[in-house]
Amino acid sequence: MNVSKSLLSGKTVSLILALVGFLLPFFIQIDGLSEAGHRLLGIFLFAVILWVSEAIPLFATSASVILLLILFLSDVSGQLEWAWGMAEGFKGEEAPAYTDFFNTLANKVLILFLGGFFLAFGAAKFGVDKNLAAIMLKPFGTKPSRVLLGLMLITGVLSMWMSNTATTATIMAVVLPIIHRLETSDKFRIGLALGIPFAANIGGMGTPIGTPPNAIVLGALGKIDPSTGEPVGQCTFLQWMMFAIPLAMVLLVIAWLLMLLIFPASKKAIEIDMNVKWVKSSKAAIFYATAIFTILMWVTGSLHGINSYVVGMFPVTILLSTGVVGSKEFRSLDWDVLWLVAGGIALGVGVSATGFDGWIVGLINWNALSAGVLGIAICATALAMSTFISNSAATNLLAPIAVAVAAATGSNAMIILIFVAMGASMAMALPISTPPNAIAYSAGTFTTKQMVTTGLIIGVVGMALTYLCLPMLLKMAGLT
Known part of the structure; x- marks a missing residue:
């Protein structure tokens, strides 16, 4: 038996x-x-x-x-x-x-992850996470719903201007002490852990530098259309923000409400230590300086020209060389998460090399779809592909196809391309879907099935919201 x-x-x-x-x-x-x-x-x-x-x-x-x-x-x-x-x-x-x-296994995304891991580890080691929690969450009080709202808003806003991977690594370091204070039976632990990566993914939609799909789409808009000799479309940094930030903020609030509905708190208040005590040792000082330097380098990438992936190596090198992170501590890092992400990246390489991506896209008769249905269909395609492979890879694959489809159907290429970017950013149903998801998964607070359920709901709602609001928002931004 x-x-x-x-x-x-x-x-x-x-x-x-x-x-x-x-x-x-x-x-x-x-x-x-x-x-x-x-x-x-x-x-x-x-x-x-x-x-x-x-x-x-x-x-x-x-x-x-x-x-x-x-x-x-x-x-x-x-x-x-x-x-x-x-x-x-x-x-x-x-x-x-x-x-x-x-x-x-040595992809640039993994190096960025590693840099985030070092910052998160140092933050926990020297109590920076608790101090940040006290400083950032004090205005929101101790009510669980407000604490979660504060964390998600902070994450979303930061992700508009810096790597959403780095943002998630930093904020998760703030969230983990709060999670550990809650009883294991409290469902709100799951809401806290899931809310951060979801907020990072959504926040990245807000600016052209918030996430790679946005930059890829802007690059596609700047390419010359052979049939007209003109750029496919033009969208300034400010115009992107004018249509994307309202969309992202509404979706962020929806995600917050969903977390509260599915994972309600069992307590009326969350005990948070509001006392700020900074460690003053020499190693702590090195970490503070390294963390500030790294974050500033991430935020100001457009000024100095060093991409976020290269910047991710600075904390790794500095903290190892100065002994802030020792050999035992180095071995204790979440290496399994890096292997998890590498598998998704490798699958993307195979998809591209075999033409599997083109076969999937070819399953749909795009010419038979109306302009509105075409937009939501290609948005859904971007979301589906980005769920299993890098959203950057999915956008790279779909952007030229979107331009060709728009030309063949007489649709607005800009709108179709923006649907691609939004769909790619809304893919957050699996730990491999985005680096923020993988980082949050490493905390061990939730299961894959819980992420699949909530991530799919947010993705579907996000597509519907984009379909309903994007034309109006683009008009307000002066793009149509």
Whole structure:
């Protein structure tokens, strides 16, 4: 009886489904999908099932994905002619090098993560997180709903001007002490942990520098349309803020209300230590200076020209070299989160190399859609793709397609491109969807299923809000 229950456990069923999902594309033929695309589809289904079910640790799934991509879709597969051999149908003439997939373990996003981890660790070590909580949350009082609102507003506003990854790492350091003071049975712990990454993702929509999809879309707008010889569209920094910030603020309030509804607090007040006590040791001073310097460098990237990924190496180098973070502390960092993100990035490499992205987009007859439906459809496509791969990669893939679709249907390319950017930013249903999600997941306060449920609701509501309000907001900004 015990053996039967074990065999029929949820994890066992999920593992079987993942294996079936991986093997199925090898035995069926899908029109328009190359052999390489079929293999990618199998790996894609395998990853999705395991990431959602958590039958094995998420970072273990990421490691498995990287290995499968190397064995079935890299140049290594050419050495396995006795087994499955090299697939046909890559975008380029040759399969990606196996190093392309290994390199995702040192991707620039991971370096940015690492910098955020060092700042978060130092903040906890020297009590900076508690001090920040006292300073920032004092105006909001101790009522749980107001505390959460304050944290989400601060996160959202900061994410408009600096990396949402760095913002999440910093604010999570403030939130964790609050979470640890709550009883484990208090659902509000989950609301606090989920509210921060959601606010960071939403806040990034507000400015052109808030998140990479915004910058990618602005770049696409500046390109010359061969048919007219004119730029696809023009949108200034201020114009972007005029339509995006109102949209982001409304969605932020909706996300806040959703957290309160699904994860209500069991107490009427949250005990927060409002006393600010700064550690005055030499190592603490080094950390303070490093943290201030790093954050200023992130915020002023447009002035000095050093991108946020490079800036992320400053705290790593300084804090290790000065002994502020020792060898034991270094080993205790959340390396599993880095592997989790690397798996998502590697999957994006495979999607692009096999043409799987083009096949997915080609499933929809864009010409048969009205202008309004076209916008929401491409927004939904961006959201769906960004849920499983980098939102930057998804936007890069969809931006040129959006321009082509707009030209073919006679639609406004600017509106279609903005739908792409908004859809990509609203993808927040999985820990791998965005770096802020992965950082928050590392706290261990919520499950993937809880993030999927709330993230999907926010994404769907966000799409509906964009569909209803974007035309009016663009008109107010002078863009239509």
